[in-house]
Amino acid sequence: MALDEAFGDEVRRWLEEHAPRSLRGTRRGRFDGFWGGRKATGVDPDVLRWRDMMAERGFTAPTWPRQYGGAGLSAADARTLDQELARLGLPPAVVGFGLTMIGPTLLDYGTEAQKRRHLPAICRGEIRWCQGYSEPQAGSDLASLRTRAVPDGDAFVVDGQKVWTSYADLSDWIFCLVRTDPAAKKQQGITFLLIDMETPGVTARRIALISGASPFCEVFLEGVRVPRAQVVGEVNGGWTVAKALLGYERSMIGEAIGGQLATSEAQLVSGARRHLGAAAGPLPDPSLRDAIVRNAMDERAFALTIERARQGVQSGRAPGPESSIMKVAGSELKQRRWELAVRIAGPAGLGWEGPGFAADDLEATREWLRSRANTIEGGTSEIQLDILARRVLGLPSGKEAGR
Amino acid sequence: MALDEAFGDEVRRWLEEHAPRSLRGTRRGRFDGFWGGRKATGVDPDVLRWRDMMAERGFTAPTWPRQYGGAGLSAADARTLDQELARLGLPPAVVGFGLTMIGPTLLDYGTEAQKRRHLPAICRGEIRWCQGYSEPQAGSDLASLRTRAVPDGDAFVVDGQKVWTSYADLSDWIFCLVRTDPAAKKQQGITFLLIDMETPGVTARRIALISGASPFCEVFLEGVRVPRAQVVGEVNGGWTVAKALLGYERSMIGEAIGGQLATSEAQLVSGARRHLGAAAGPLPDPSLRDAIVRNAMDERAFALTIERARQGVQSGRAPGPESSIMKVAGSELKQRRWELAVRIAGPAGLGWEGPGFAADDLEATREWLRSRANTIEGGTSEIQLDILARRVLGLPSGKEAGR
C-alpha cells in the first residue's frame, strides 16, 4: 500500500468515527462554512467542535506548515483529505479570506512575527479578515488610491475611505492598501497594512445594492494609529504584495463559481418544467431548451478547464495570469445562468417579495441582480481582459497612461 | 394639381411611351445597370438607347445642375422620378462611382473646368471611374499612404501602388490620394488627383479572393505624369476632399445593402424549406426558424432606419457621421444573412462548384465568403465605430497616435 493510500485510509476512519453526525451531508460550496471571528454569535456547538477537531490536526489549512497551524500536507494528500470530506458531505471547518487571501500572502511576504501572530489564529477561525483595497475614486485603477498613512513615531496614522469591503462589520482585522508616499509614481508609494478593526477611528457601514441588502461595506478610517510592525513587505512596496494577493483572489473566485455551478442545469430544467407546465419529455419551448443546453455546455467546459488547470498545477506547472480566464469566464457564466433563470421564469420572475411569487423565483430574481456585480468585483472583466491581452497573449501596451 | 404631381404625370407618360420594353421589369438594385466607359463592349443596344434618352433629359444625375448634365431637380422631384422608374421596373440608365462618389465631390470641390470636363461625361456614362485610396501599408490608417507625387513643371510625377481598386481594369479614370509633402504631418501632405488610366505607367491587375475571382485590382503607378490641372482642391489639401468622398461612399454602401436585403427573408425561408424538406407550415427546425426571424427583423429595422434618415434629410436635417451606423449595421447584417444561408444549407452548402451541388447553394457559399469583406472594405467596422464614438457620441480621444 502506498503512503498516500495509507493517509487516506487513516483520515477516512478518523472522520467516520469523529466527525459530527449533524454536519454530514451538509457540504455545499467551498465557502459555505464557519467564517469565524470574535463577532460570530449563536454558532451551532457541532460547528465549533468540528472546527476544533480539524484545527487540532491542522486540517483547516492542510498545506500550510505545521508551525503556523497547518498540517504540512502535500498537494496530493490535501486533495485526498478533501475527497474524504466530500465523501461524507462534510463542510469546510473554517472558511474565509484569512485562509484564501491574507494567509497565503503572509506565508510569502510576512515577517516571522506576523506569521506566528496571525496564521494560527486564521487556522482556528479566531480572527475574521476583510479586504480594504477599493476606494470610491479607485476602482479598476486600484493604484490611484488616496487613503493616506503618515508616519508618526513607530506607527502610521491612516485617514481615508475604503469601499466594497465584504463583511467589514463582522470582521476583526482588515488588510489594506494605503498611500505612504504621495510624491512617488502611483504604484510606488503604496504600502500594505494590517489593521485591527477595533482600533479607534475605524467604522464600517453596509451598502444597499440593487439586489437589496448586501455584505458589502464602506470602511471609514479617521486618524487610525497602526504600528509599523503591521506593514507587510516593504514600506512603499505594497503593490507587489497586493498583486500577489489579487492572484489568489482571482483563482478563488473562479473556483468558487465552479462549485456554485454544479447544480445549475438541473435547477434550470426543473424551473422550465414548472413554468412551462411540462412535467416530462423534451421542453416544449425549443428556444429555452437550447439556451439551457448552451448554459450547461458552458458550465461543463468551464469545470473541465478548472480541472485541467488543477491537474497542470499538480504536475508542476506554475499558475499564472491565466487565472484571469477563470475570472472572466466564470463571472459571465454566472450572469448568463441567472439571466436565463429569470428568462425561464418570465412574468413569474418579476417579484421582489411575496405574496404571489414562489420562493425559488424570488431567489432567482435577487441572484440575477446580484450577479451583475460578478463582472465588476474582484477586478472588472475589462481589467481581466487587459491583463490577459498584455501578460498572457503578449500584445503590446497601448498609449493609455498607467495600464 | 400641385407642381410635383404634374412632374410625376409628365414623367410617367414619357416613360410609358419611350422606355425600352426589353428593360421594363428588369430593375434589381441601384447598382445593377450600365457602368459605361470606353472599355464597355457588347452592350445591349436598348441599354444604350435608354442611356441616351435619360442622359438627354439629365435624368441619370437628376439633382445635378443642368449645365453639368443633370436635370436640376429638387430632392422631392428626384424621388418622384425614381418612383416612376420603379413603377415600370426600369433599371438606372447609368451607374457607377462617377455618379455616386467623384461626381458629388467635384460638385463641392472641383474647379469650373473640372466640372465641365468630367461631370457631363459621367452623366452620359462615357467615362468609368475607379477609386485609388488604399495601399498595402495604408488600410484603416489611410493617411499613412506612401504613393508619392513629385512636382515637375506643370505636372506631378506619381510613383506607388494602390490596392482594392474595384474594376480598375475596366475603368477609364481613377481618383487617387497621393503624398505631395513627405515632411508634413500625415494628413497634411496629401493631394487628391484625377488620373487618366491610359497615361503611360499605369497598370492594373486583378486580385483573387477567398471567394474566387473578384473585381478588385492592384494598380501600379510608375512615373505617371499628371497635369496640375487634375488636382482637386488644394495641393496638400486632399484629406479634406477625401473625407467628404468617404461620406458619400458610406451612405452609398448602406443604401446598396438596403436594396440587396429586400428579398432575403423569402430566400432564406425557401432555402430552409428545400433543405429541411418542409413544403409548408412552421419550419421544423425551431432554431433555424428563430435565426431567420432575427435576420428578417434586423433587416426590417435597418430598412426603416435608412428610410427614417432619408426622411430626416428631406425635411432639412444634414446627414452626418451617422452614416457610420449604416455602414456598420448594414455590412454586419449582410454577413449574418449569408452566414445563415450556409447554415441553412448545411452539408449541401459545402460546394465550390458542381457536380452534386445546387446553383443556389453554390452561390450562397461564394456570397458568404465574399461577405466577410463587407466589414473591411470602405472603412473597417472598427474605424466606423471609432468615428461613431468620437464624432457622434463625443467620447474623448484615447492616447493612440493619429486616430
Add this chain to the structure above:
Amino acid sequence: MKLILDEEQAALLKTARQFMDERSPVSRVRELRDSADATGFSRALWKRMAELGWVGLNLPEAYGGSELGLFELCLILEAGGRNLCPEPFLSTVVLGAGALMAAGTDAQKAAWLPRVAEGDAIVALASDEANSRYDVCAIEARAELDGDGYRLSGEKSQVLDGHVADLLIVSARTAGGRSDREGVTLFLVEAGTPGLSVTRQSRVDGRNAAIVTLESVEVGPGALLGAPGAGCALLETLRQRAAAAVSAEMLGLASAAYEQTLAYLKERVQFGVPIGSFQALQHRAARLFIELELARSSVLAAARAADDDPAAFPELAALAKARASELVIHVTNEAVQMHGGIGMTDELDIGFYMKRARATAVAFGDASFWRTRWADLRGY
C-alpha cells in the same frame, strides 16, 4: 410610412419631456418605493396629465378625448420611460380604455370613458393568471351563468394597478378549458363588488400590481364586455397595442440609461483619463447607439402603423417589442457594467432602470415570443 415627427408631434414630445423632467424625476420613483406609498403613483399628477389631454389622447371628443393616435401616446410614453414615470398609462389608457373602446357598448363607454379622460377613474385589466406566462388564452377563472348575470371565480395575478382600480376588466371562462381559444369572456367588475378582493404585490420594478381574487362575484348582464366566448381575440388585439406602447416606454428608458452612461464615461477618470477614452468601451458604446437607433425606427414604425396601416401593424408590433425587449436588457446590463461598482448600488438610479427594463421586456410577451409570432405572421 412617415417615421419622423411633424411640428405638432415634436412640440408634444418636447412638452412631455419637460413635464416629466420637472414633475416626475426618477427620484420620485425612489421616494414612492422608500415610503411604501399605498397608491404607488401620484393621483394629483395623473389629474394634471389628464388636464394636459394625455389620458384621453386616443378617446373620441364625445368622451372628452382628443382623438389623437397611438403615435402621439407613444411620444408621451417615451418621455415617461426616460424617467420611469409610474402613472397608470398602460393599465388605464392602453388596456382599460382600449378594451372599452374596442368592445364596449355605448352605455359602458359613456359611463366610464369621460371619467377616464378626466383622470378620475383608474381601469385595470385583470386577465393574466399565475401560470398564464405569455398565453392570453391560458385562463382558468370561471364565469357561470346565474339568472341574467354571471358568477365569477378565480385568481388573477400581477394585475397592473389593480390595487387602486375603480374598474376591473376581468376575463373568465364561460366555456372550454385552459388555453382554448374559444370560451373566454370579459366582464366589467367595479371595485367594491362583494366577493372581490385585491392584494397588492411587490414587484422588482416597484411598479403597481395586485392579485385579484374573485369568489362567486355576481355581475349583471350589463357587465358583459363584448360577445360571450370571444374574449381571446380582443385580448390579443389589446396585447398587440400594449406591446407597441410599452416598446415606446422602453425606448425612452433605454435612451435615458444610455445617456447617463455616456455622460459617466466622459466624466469618470481612471488611469488618469476618462474611461470613455478606452477603445473597448467606445466600441461597445457605439454598438449600443446603433441598437438604439434601429430600435427607435422600429418603435416609430409600429406606432405609426397602429394609426395608419392596420395590415402592417401586427408585424411591426412584433418587431418593435422584440427589439426593444433585447435593447433594454442589453443597455441596462452595459450601463451597470460601465458604471462599475457604483452602478450596483441602490444609491444610483441605474438599478431602477435595470429592474424596470426586465419588467417591460417580459410584459405582453418577451422577445422570443414575438419572434415566434413574426414567423407565424410571415407564414413559416
Add this chain to the structure above:
Amino acid sequence: MKLILDEEQAALLKTARQFMDERSPVSRVRELRDSADATGFSRALWKRMAELGWVGLNLPEAYGGSELGLFELCLILEAGGRNLCPEPFLSTVVLGAGALMAAGTDAQKAAWLPRVAEGDAIVALASDEANSRYDVCAIEARAELDGDGYRLSGEKSQVLDGHVADLLIVSARTAGGRSDREGVTLFLVEAGTPGLSVTRQSRVDGRNAAIVTLESVEVGPGALLGAPGAGCALLETLRQRAAAAVSAEMLGLASAAYEQTLAYLKERVQFGVPIGSFQALQHRAARLFIELELARSSVLAAARAADDDPAAFPELAALAKARASELVIHVTNEAVQMHGGIGMTDELDIGFYMKRARATAVAFGDASFWRTRWADLRGY
C-alpha cells in the same frame, strides 16, 4: 478524468507537430488545389504516416496496429488540423477502420485492416445522401435480396475520399422508408465492382469527396457488415467518434488561425502603432483565447472519455463538437477581420482555414444538432 498529457502523449504530439510542420505545411494544400491534383492528398506521405504507426494507431496488434486510443489519434488530428493536413484519417481510420472494428467479421477484418494499417488501403463510408442533412437514418438507397447476395442501387453524396477508396462501406435500405431507424444495412463494396461509379466533387475546403452511384451493384453474402437492418445504430456510433475526432482537428485549426492572427496583431502597424495595441482588438483577442481554452478542455475530455469512460462519452462528444464548431467559425471570422483586406485575398492562408472551418463545423452534425442531442441525452 485525466485532462493533461502524459510524457508519451506529449512526445507523440511533439513528433506529430514537427512532422506536420516539415512535411505538410499549408502550402501543400494550396499546391494540391492549384494543380487540381487527382488524388487530393499524398499517398507517399500517407504511407510514411502509416510507418510512424499513426494509421493503425487504434487497431489491434494482430492487424498491425498499436492499440492506442482515440486520445492519441486526436493528438495527431490536432497537429494535422493546424496545417490543414488533407490525408484520409477521418475516412479511413475513424469511419472505415472504425466500422470494420465495430461490426466486421474476423475474415473482413483480416482482409482489410492490415492493409489499412500499412497505409495501402483507403476506406470510405458511403452513407450520406444529397438530402440526408444531419440524419444518419435518412437513407433512400436500396438493397434487394438476390439469391445469397444483394443488389444495391442509389446515390451517395460527399463521400469523403470516395474518389480513391479501395473499399466503400455502403449503407442501403433492406427495409423501411427514409429516416426509419430500422432497416438500414451496411455492405462492403470494393472499388471496381460493376455498377459502381464514382464522380469527384469540388468542395469549398478543397477536401476530397465524391458522388458514389450504385446501379444494381451485386454483392455476395460476405459483403454484409453487421446484422441486416441494424445499420443505423452503428452509423450513430461512428458519427459520435467522428465528431470527437474532427473536434480535435478543429482545435488544431482554430489554434493555428488564432496564433497567426495574434502574430499579425503584433506586427501590422497602422496609426504608428501595432494594431494589437488597440484595446478593442485586445479584448476580442483575449475572448478568443478564453474560447479556445474552454474548447480545448472539452475536446480533451471527449477524447479521453472515448477510451476510458464510455458512459460519459456521448455527452462529451456533443460538448466537444458543439463548442469546436462555434469556435472555428468565430476564430476564422475574427482572423479575417483582424487581418483586414489582405485576409480576404487568396494569397494569404487564412482563407483556407475559414473554408475548412466551415466544412468541419458542418461535418457529422453542426453545433445546433449536437446541442439538441445533449438535451436528449440529459432528458429534457
